[in-house]
Amino acid sequence: MRLAVFLPELLRSLFKKPNTVDYPFKKLDVPKDFRGTPFLHPEICIACRACERDCPAEAIEITSVVEAEKKFKMIIHNDRCIHCAQCVDSCPTNPVKAMEIDHLFETADFDRHNLKMEWEFVRALPKKEPKPAAAPPKPEPPKTEPAQ
Amino acid sequence: MKFTIPIGPQHPALKEPISLRMTVEGEVIRDADIRLGYNHRGLEKLAEERTWIQNIYLMERICGICSHSHTTCYVQGVEKLMEIEPPKRGLYIRTLVAELERIHSHLLWLGVAGHEAGFDSFFMYTWRDREVVMDILEMISGNRVHYAMNTIGGVRRDLDDLQVKKILDGLEVLKKRTEYYFKIGANEPTFVARLAGVGYLSKERAMDLCAVGPTARASGVTRDVRKDDPYAAYDETPFDVCTADTCDVLGRTVVRIKELFESYKISEFLLKSLPAGGIAVKAPKRAKPNEVLSRYEAPRGENTHYIKSNGTDKPERLKVRAPTLANYPATVEMLRNGFIADIPLIFAAIDPCICCAERAVELVNARTGEEKALRFSELRKLADERFKNPSLKRNAVWPF
Amino acid sequence: MAVLKTVLYLLVYPGILFLFVYATFCEWFDRKVYARLQNRMGPTHTGPWGILQPVADFFKLMSKEDVVPEKADKILFTLLPIFGLAIVATAGLLLPIWHSNEAVVRMISFPGDIIVLLYLLSLPTLIFFLAGWSSTNFFSTIGGTRVLTMLFGYEVPLFMAVLSPAILANSWRLSEIALFYQKKPLLILPNLLGFVIALISVQAKLERTPFDIPHAETEIVGGTFTEYSGKKLAFFRLMIDIELVVSSGLVATVFLAGFPGGLWLGLLNFIIKTLFVIFFLSLIRALTSRIRVDQVVSFAWKYLAPLAILQLLVVILIKGLLL
Secondary structure (H helix, E strand, O other): OOOOOHHHHHHHHHHHOOOOOOOOOOOOOOOOOOOEEEOOOOOOOOOOOOHHHHOOOEEEEEEEOOOOOOEEEEEEEEOOOOOOHHHHHHHOOOOOOOOOEEOOOOOOOOOOOHEEEEEEEEEOOOOOOOOOHOOOOOOOOEEEEEEE | OEEEEOOOOOOOOOOOOOEEEEEEOOOEEEEEEOOOOOOOOOOOHHHOOOOOHHHHHHHOOOOOOOOHHHHHHHHHHHHHHHOOOOOOOOHHHHHHHHHHHHHHHHHHHHHHHHHHOOOOHHHHHHHHHHHHHHHHHHHHOOOOOOOOOOOOOOEEEOOOOHHHHHHHHHHHHHHHHHHHHHHHHHOOOHHHHHHHHOOOOHHHHHHOOOOOOHHHEEEEEEEHHHHEEEEEOOOOOOOOOOOOOOOOOOHHHHHHHHHHHHHHHHHHHHHHHHOOOOOEEEOOOOOOOOEEEEEEEEOOOOEEEEEEOOOOOOEEEEEOOHHHHHHHHHHHHHOOEEEHHHHHHHHHOOOOOOOOOOOOEEEEOOOOOOEEEEHHHHHHHHHHHHHHHOOOOOOOOOOO | OOHHOHHHHHHHHOOHHHHHHHHHHHHHHHHHHHHOOOOOOOOEEEEEEEEOHHHHHHHHHEEEEEEEHHHHHHHHHHHHHHHHHHHHHHHHHHHOOOOOOHHHHHHOOOOOOOHHHHHHHHHHHHHHHHHHHHHOHHHHHHHHHHHHHHHHHHHHHHHHHHHHHHHHHHOOOOOHHHHHHHHHHHHHHHHHHHHHHHHHHHHHOOOOOOHHHOHHHHHHHOOHHHHHHHHHHHHHHHHHHHHHHHHHHHHEEEEHOOOOOOOOHHHHHHHHHEEEEEHHHHHHHOOOOOOHHHHHHHHHHHHHHHHHHHHHHHHHHHHHHHH
């Protein structure tokens, strides 16, 4: 047993840069596979409701707006979302998933209704042969519509 | 002068609510009593309402530290019920994440032990270095706490070469740091004086009281599910079960540090002999009526899930026995005849995860102090009543 | 003019205002050094480099709700923080920093003031004990008894260590001791052992790690301060900060040859030397883990007290042979 074994390490770090990231003032980088907020590509969605069925937090809601026109409405309740990305795994569209997840993690809000995201879309036909060209490479960010 | 001091349900030494009632004489504890039930979440009942897939994420939320342990335990059981066999690569990745989680959990525990002993520098340094393994886990799985790596029939994400290299680099750093902490833990006189001889639990008592995990292994009991009943890729992985025979908190610290080294070894082996192939097989929606008991060696000890299926896409019954619950009787034994100053250390030495172990509810009459534990049948009746009146609306508006 | 100077002495420098400003600065220094030793940042955002953080903490506490337990002795409970603050502030006046005029010198510097200073520094311990005892909370009571138990450990080594330089200087007056070592700086060296003992004892007196047993948060919540809140807690915290300044000032006076150089140079000397002492105190805080109360007493009597006696012997031998 020796006295003051920790001393050299302590003194060394006195002259080292602090290891802390000054977080809210300096932004953090997240890895490329980070699970952030889920969003929908409405032009590819076939409204199969696989994501709605598998979502463990019941955060996804798909309702039919106009039955005849195959018009659907999808709501993602981000206040309930637990960011597990099971919806992305469950989504059967190929090769571009209709459900995807982005890197957004600072989603706090004062009102839970502001966290709701809505899309109204016409159901895409399930394609036997997937056409990647049909899907835009970079989807525009999902539009957030606060509830009334 | 004998009096009872309450430790908890709210106390700085406890990060979660539990009540320890100590009968002390001066600074010496004469008797201890543990009361549970402050954080019962009704998880098991909730699990009966969810599908097999949804339950993975529910199980993950039993515990924040050993989230992978609970999902793996559950998923292994469900795989047996569904009679599917995950591919080799999937099992290897599952084992790798399990070992990385063990590293993160043990480093966290080292820091907590330092903090409980008032050694805050040690706490800061171990937690700083824990960030390395947290970043690795975030890189692999996409989240720092709830990895969500498991799915029924394998894992959800694959590893590429760059990631493998990054993990190996990170492990190299961690190995060096752990050696340093081992040196400090064994040499800093004030720290060792606090740990040695504290919380004695003899080998016989450890066996009698069914202690699990590092608590049992520090008392010289060679008990490790990874060795005794290998699951995932452990039957192909060479590793040793670490034990100590000092039977005190120092022994538990030494066991955990040694296990860290074993975990580095296992992770490196797994990464270097990662088989090619798929990571998951497709799982059916339903499971045949059957029952299974799944065992898993979580960082804190043996974790068991009992799962019963009835042919639908939901489990009929899911019973979780978290390792902390198994260690409570041993804790009472350890606390007896110790000092008040040692309560946090002894209690922290079992690495308690109180929320995980909340499977009981105790009703206390605030006026008379009368205590009543609810039997399972009564609890079930109450729960059924609650679920028959569906106040749970999917689109319930926040009440304000 | 003399009256004005005395009032200035009492209220501004080195009286309560200076002590407040400097004590908060010392707390900031201590926190910053402690944080940097642990590779953290420490206070950052209040004022430049977070220098106003302790002041902000103080005023925040002052504005908080003040709760007095129903069963507590209300008068004692309320008066103790004020008494404590008054005692340490008085002790601060005895430090030989700057003597404005003869009247002040006669008032605060006299043969035996080192004993008075040590006595005034012992009183806070009693205050802590009474504070713990009068709150009638289990944790406070245990904290209070721990305070007293520890007192029996560190007080004797501290006295012996601090008095050995006084014996060598052949004076019981702080300013004369300081003057003696200013004239013969080499004689500081034989007191090095005493310096180390005094540092450890002061650490125990200030209840900092490894001796933060009376308010070990993981064991007995806030210890003696469990029931204190609001203004009273703010006073107690300020009191501990001032006690830190005064104790380190005492150590600097007797072991590091005091603070020569009149008003401005003396102030500079004071700041440098006390910060030097506080740095060591922070280092000890970062270096060790909390020990048990029985370990404190046995450590103090097994190691500290014999070493202090050895120091006394060395001093007496040097005095007999060389002077």
